[in-house]
Amino acid sequence: MILDVLLHLADEPESSIKCGTGSSSYPSLGVLPIVGIGGVGKTALAQLIYNDERVARHFELRKWVYVSDNFDVKRISKELAYDSVHDRIPDDISLDGILGKVGDATRNKRFLFVLDDVWDETGSKWRKLRGALTSGAKGSMVLVTTQSPVVAEVMGTMDPIELKILQEDDYWILFEHCAFGEKILEEERREKLQTIGRKISEKLHGLPLAGKVLGSLLNSKLDEDYWKMILESEWWEHEYVLDNILPSLALSYEHLNANIKQCFAYCSIFPRSYVFEKDRLVQMWMAQGFIQNKSQVRMRMEDIRDQIFDELTRRYFFLPTLTDKYVMHDLIRELAVYVSSDECLVISDERGEIPKTIRHLTLRTDKKIDAIMDPCRLQNLRSILFFGDYDSEKFYSFLGGILKQSKSLRVLDLSCSHVKLKKLPDAISGLSHLRYLDVSCTKIKQLPKSFGRLCHLQVLRMRSCHLKRLPQDVNKLSNLWHLYGEADTISLITGIGDLINLQELEEFRVTKKRRHEIGELKGLRNLRRRLAIKNLENVTSKEEAMEAMLKDKEHLTALHLVQNLDARRLLDAETEIFEGLQPHPSLKELSIKVYEGIKFPTWMVESKFLTNLEFISLDYCVRLESLPPLGQLPFLKELHLGNMRAVKRIGREFYGDTGVAFPSLEVLKFKGFGEWEKWLEADGAQFLPRLRILDLRDCYKLAKVPLLFLSSSLVELSIDYCGDFGSALPGCLQSLTSLTQLRIMNYHAQVSLCLSNLSALKHLKLWNCWNMKLVGGLQFLTTLEGLELIACPKLIESSEPVQLHEEQGLRTLNRLTIDDTVLLQNLWILLGSLPSLQRMHIVGCHGVTNFTRIQELWFQQLTSLQELEINDCDSLESLPTSLANFPSIRKLDIFTCPRVSSLPGNGLSTSLKELHIDGCPLLKDRCQRGGADWPKIAHIPFIRIDSETIQML
Incomplete structure (x- = not known):
């Protein structure tokens, strides 16, 4: 509904979509500006274009970058050139170097880039970036959202989309949807609320953001008196409150709980258009003590913090991005700055003196760092964040001076500073109140020797660092909750088991070195989310494995057990060791890579131990001759099985004794079953009733398969390098009426397929099927959009031209890939006319x-x-x-x-x-x-x- 309304914001919304499909009528890079005042829906419209299916199909490469008032060419280029912030970006890469990377990433590709919230009106920085984008394929596009008509004039190559405020009727549709949602009310009560709501909406001046924010506030309490209180609030007396704060936004803020207000206000220390990671932000809130359990109902702290963040998101104070992150609208951020001005401050080039009341400080430049060296202005600091470029030598002494004075510091974040800092000042060890430290993406190679004195540290982030060694006393950080870093770095910690409050440990590498054995996991009872245990070949007995006490870790949701491929131990010992690795029954995801036993441990065979599993991956269980009865797991949705060279037969032992085999399974993948010959049906039991995706690869000897028993719910079927399925393959294709994707590759047996019943098929791929024939051809695939035919010389038998009826052709096909084996057949019979290609x-x-x-x-x-x-x-x-x-x-x-x-x-x-x-x-x-x-x-x-x-x- 909201997207439908936003389409009306543009004078010609469909024309904007057409521009967004990279029209080749523009001889050079196309730049389409979207211009309008704050809160009118520029970003929302850009997202609508970006996510449109036609646009997604048309562009090979798409990226979205939040720009804001600092048009940082280097930062923007890194985001365009690399897929992830965790990608290894070369050290000391110059601006020309990173621009070259942009050119490499876009060369000969048709791309769509969105530069959101641009303010630079000079155009000089844009011209540097634009030069790197000329290597892209013709028809590449850049969408620019901006409040400035000057930016649109400087950057645009086509007429901008100028967004206006919504007219009254369209605005009411948006506002009513946000205020009432899907809630059902008595007619009389709804009419009374609608009357009040109409009067409120008239005060919002047609701005979509104001409608969404205030509508969500009203939605929280569908009460007539409450709505009247909002309508009659004194905030409406001014068109704008101080500093261009909309009264509707101020009203919504006023109705937040006190601790949520505190969390929201803290967000003002982040620069405009900053991209928030939920976990990172809430950990900072926790470090400041903003989140506390004051409810009479006992709740986990992570549930409380999730509630706070989700409430702010529901109120549109945070807006989700396309990558599971969040941004804050300029007008919302201005509100945060207004309500936190006594305690929070961002210093940029133009800022001078710092008030003594400031508790949370962000620096965006080194040009004013001397201004905060007054000790009396530092002693009460609780947070300091660094953004931008700094002189390395000057910065080290400057940082050391801050840390000596700011004894109350709780949050220190260096991850967004572009500074070649090789080590932290020793003064950091004196910050006894420090709860949050982030040195990610820095050049730091070592931590101070007395680092373990940070006894209250809760969060330590060291991603993309170059740490070669860690202090011996890191294991004394007994209050550490969250630890992030490269696996090589984490493996340096001796005695990690002493970090008894640790909640996140993504990977643990077992060695035979003292205090690096698997028993270190024993005391880590609070581990959450995902844990990968690698090098399990270094565990020598069941008793040693049991020391990890995995079955007591009730908060783990995903467990990955990994050995090296060259691991060798006695077969009975292998099974016994894995018996000792039994996880807690609440586990949802289990992955085992390399298992040398001839049978699985008891907890894998008896379903009562792992009833909550939703995902299983078993890879390189090379001696296993039969699979465990995974079919009786009630919630299992996805199952990946690979490289099991000893399995020759799969049947009843795989399904279990329940009446329905795999009642919830949606995805089933087999790969590398080199000796597998027979896959038997379930002997009367209901079989894979919800299966949607089946993938069979590298099962060279597989001949008997229960394809005829597959549910009509199957939407994707892939067969690659398998044996001769005989009549099962053509037979199953008569009943799989929901199939949308069919891929058959390297199928060498003689087979004749009839595809006439695949009325929903959208994508068909036949590769290297030298003896395959298509009975009736492809003419009945009336929904087909993509077709790949390679090395399939016998698809049709007759070479005589035929007259095709128009309705039998591939009327919807828009993408086709063929080779000479197809060209040498009669294309009129095989493909017919393709009016949409x-x-x-x-x-x-x-x-x-x-x-x-x-x-x-x-x-x-x-x-x-x-x-x-x-x-x-x-x-x-x-x-x-x-x-x-x-x-x-x-x-x-x-x-x-x-x-x-x-x-x-x-x-x-x-x-x-x-x-x-x-x-x-x-x-x-x-x-x-x-x-x-x-x-x-x-x-x-x-x-x-x-x-x-x-x-x-």
């Missing part, structure tokens, strides 16, 4: 030298074709003459066709906007300016040959 790849044509007359005629009916790629055709000597006649084609790629000597004599289509040629030496010279074929391509705006741009109009 937009992208076609012709690859690996080693047996085709020229296109026949019938093939040329078939090409001519592809009137919707927009992109054509001809790749790896080493025998091909000439291109199809129909390239001149495609009315809709925009992009042509000709790759690795060394014998193609020229372009067609009749030239290329006048609609073509982009031409890429690579690995075609005979074409290269002819297609240069002044070359023999240049007159045929001179009209094309963008031409690239062997990675060199020849023309960009």
Whole structure:
């Protein structure tokens, strides 16, 4: 509903979507600005475009970056060039270096980038970034959201979308949805609330953000008196409160609980457009003592903190991003700054003196660091965060001075500072109140020797660090709750078992070294979420394994047990050791990699021990001859089984004794069962009733399979390098009416398939199926969108042309990949006319030298074709003459066709906007300016040959 309303914000919403699909009518990079005042819905509209299915299919690469008032080219470039903030970014990489990485990441790819909340009106920084984006494929786009018309003018290459406030009727639809939601009320009560709600909505001036925030407040209490109190609040007396704070936002803040207000106000120390991680923020709240259990009902602290964060999100004080993180709208942040101005402060270049009342401080520059060296202004600091660039030598002494004076410091965060700091000042060990320390992404190589004196430290973050050793007394941090770092770093801690309050330990490596044995896990009863225990080959007995006391760790949700592939021990000892690794029954996810036993431990065989499991992965259980009865696990949703070379038969022992085998399973994957021959049905029991995805790979001898017993709920079926399934494969395809994806690869047996019943199929992939035939062809797949046919020479038997009825063609197909084995068959019979085809790849044509007359005629009916790629055709000597006649084609790629000597004599289509040629030496010279074929391509705006741009109009 909200998205429907937001579409009306643009004068022509559909035209914005069309621009967002990278229209090749723009000869260079397209930049579309979205302009409007704060809270009008710019980001929401950009997200709507970004998430549109048509847009997602059209762009090979999509990225979203929050920019804000600091257009930091280096930071933005890193986010565009790398997939994750935890990716290894080279040390000391220069701006030119990172811009080069952007060029590499985007080269020859059609991309969509969103730069959200841009304020830089000079354009100089944007021009640096724009230069790195020119290597992308034609039709690449950048969406820019901004409040500034000047930014739109400087950056835009097309007319901006100018968002206006919503008109009254549209605004009421939005406001009513937020205020009432899906709640059902008596008609009279609803009418009274609607009357009050109409009056409130009129005060919000058509701003979507205000409607969502205040609507969510009203939704929390559908009471007439409460709504009247909101309507009659004194906040409405001013159009704006101080500093442009909307009264609707101030009202919502006023109705928060006291501890939630405190948590919200603290967020003002983060810069504009800062991207919040939920765990990181709530850990800072905890470090400040903002979250306490004052309820009479006993609750876990993590439940209380989740409630607070979720309440702020429900009230739209936090907005979820596309990557499970959160941002705060500018207007909301301004409110946070207003209510916290006495205690919270962000210092940037223009800021001068710091008030003595400040408790939480953020520095964004080193130009003013001397201003806070007055001891009387530091002694009451509780938080200090660093953002931006700092001189390394100056910063070390500066930081040491702060730490000596700020004895009450509880939060210290260096993770967003660009400083080459190799070590922490020794003064940090004197911060007895420090609860939260983040040195992630710094160059720090060691911690002070007396680091263990930080007896109240709760959170230590050391991700992407270069720590080569840790102090011996790290295990004295007995109040540590959360520990984050690279596995190599964590494994350096001697006696980690002394950290008895630890709640998160992502990986523990077992060694035979003293205080690094598996018994260190014994006292860590509070571990939560995920734990991976590696190098289990270093555990020598059941008694030693039991010392980990895994069955007492009730808060763990995921457990991964890993050995090295070359691990060797006696078979009975293997089973006994794993008996000692029994987890708590509340476990939801279990993964075992490398198990040498010939039978599983008792807790894997008897379902009563692990009744809550939802995910299981078993890999390299190479001696196991039969699988445990996993079919009786009531909540199991996903099961991955791999590399079990001794299994020859799967049957009743796998299903268990219940009446329904795998009652909740949705995903089932087998891989690397090299000796598996028979998969038997469930002998009358109901079998996989909810299965949606079945994947069989590298099961070379598998011949008997219960495909005929599969539920019609199956939507994806993948078969790769398996044996001869006989009649089971064609038989099952008659009943799998919900199937949307079918992939059959490297299937060498003779088989005839009829696909006429697959009325929901959207994607079909047949690779290397030399003896496969399609009875009735593909003509009945009326919903097919993507088709890949490679190395399948016998799909049709007859070579005589037939007259196809229009309704039998692949009317919805928009993507097609074929090779010479398909081209040499009659395309009219196999594929028919393809009126919706937009992208076609012709690859690996080693047996085709020229296109026949019938093939040329078939090409001519592809009137919707927009992109054509001809790749790896080493025998091909000439291109199809129909390239001149495609009315809709925009992009042509000709790759690795060394014998193609020229372009067609009749030239290329006048609609073509982009031409890429690579690995075609005979074409290269002819297609240069002044070359023999240049007159045929001179009209094309963008031409690239062997990675060199020849023309960009």
